[in-house]
Amino acid sequence: MQVIGALGFGLAMSIVFVMVESRTAAPIMPLDIYKNRMVTVSLIAIFLTGFGMFGAIIFIPLFFQGVLGASATSSGSFLTPMMMGVVFGAGLSGQILSRTGGHYRIQALIGIAIMTTGMYLIGNMDETTRFGTAVGYLIVMGFGLGTTFPVFTLAVQNSVTFSVMGIATSATQFYRSIGGMLGLAVLGAVMANRFASRLAETMTDTLSQALPPGQFESLQENPQALVNPEALVALRGSLEQTGPEGAAKADQLVALMKSALAGAIGDVFTISVVVVASAFVVTLFLRQSKVQSEATSRLSEAPGVADGD
The missing domain is CATH 1.20.1250.20 (MFS general substrate transporter like domains)
Structure with a gap:
């Protein structure tokens, strides 16, 4: 609603600007051009x-x-x-x-x-x-x-x-x-939405269940783990604690996130x-x-x- 409101306000002000510029003797932006x-x-x-x-x-x-x-x-x-x-x-x-x-x-x-x-x-x-x-x-x-x-x-x-x-x-x-x-x-909105949807499409139940509660949703909203070394270490650490296959799961999750991000940027x-x-x-x-x-x-x-x- 905030975005729609801002766009509506901007459109209204643009209309007012055109009306004023069309009537003034010395316009800032001559509409004749x-x-x-x-x-x-x-x-x-x-x-x-x-x-x-x-x-x-x-x-x-x-x-x-x-x-x-x-x-x-x-x-x-x-x-x-x-x-x-x-x-x-x-x-x-x-x-x-x-x-x-x-x-x-x-x-x-x-x-x-x-x-x-x-x-x-x-x-x-x-x-x-x-x-x-x-x-x-x-x-x-x-x-x-x-x-x-x-x-x-x-x-x-x-x-x-x-x-x-x-x-x-x-x-x-x-x-x-x-x-x-x-x-x-x-494009920012498109990238965020497409990253979330692509990651959800490729995420396996095994991986999502291995993550702490709410972390998968957090990863969907922001691929911070891919650009922040500290966040990536923390993500790997949380998966490695799940058992012997934790490291493999971490590698698989990172690969899925990279693929989702590449696809989102491609979109x-x-x-x-x-x-x-x-x-x-x-x-x-x-x-x-x-x-x-x-x-x-x-x-x-x-x-x-x-x-x-």
Whole structure:
């Protein structure tokens, strides 16, 4: 109910914001810019790719630590290859746009396609995946994501007048952040629910009965034992006290939890793939035009609705 209430309040405030902005003489966010197709399509695509990007940043370290057994420090460092891919992709895409006057739509579609491919590969990883393979998938995803960064930003900047360029540019970051926050909320809930259900499906009666009362339910709610060495030692200790087969039961339980977590994160990336793929569809509506070489061509246009109508 708290989540529903917060969403309802946010929706109500958004409606109030739009009503106020549509009537004021000097709006913070001129609504006219949304009449510009280049701006609207770009912001929607940015929102959707942000949904997938922030999900990856949060759940990838959890996969490395909880499923592959990396340490807390090294699991975070595995994001570095992805960010290097982002930087390289953004730099290359920006150079192509600058030097060749590349087309917005073509480059954006290529970037989203590469990003979607990388996310699909990540979603199919499991506890047998090698570290090098996982890093390769992250680089692919990061490169595709980075390719889209300058494209949508320039598409927005070059389709509005100078008077609203700052507002339009800041809107790109705003929508990416909003997409990321929504992605974290939705994907976090999906991951938690899918982990609990997958663990319940694979848990045997022998294992569940060997655990102290209430511990299985606790493990379903939070896979802390997979990422906290102390919690893992305590879990193993509680099972080893049950008899000679306690150690084997502990190994079996940890294996089941790793499999459940890998599957849950895979489900998260499946949803992310669908969302980012929808950004591909949205980008098809981006007007096929080259980068403007002379920004002064916008000076004579009406405020906020330059050449992207």
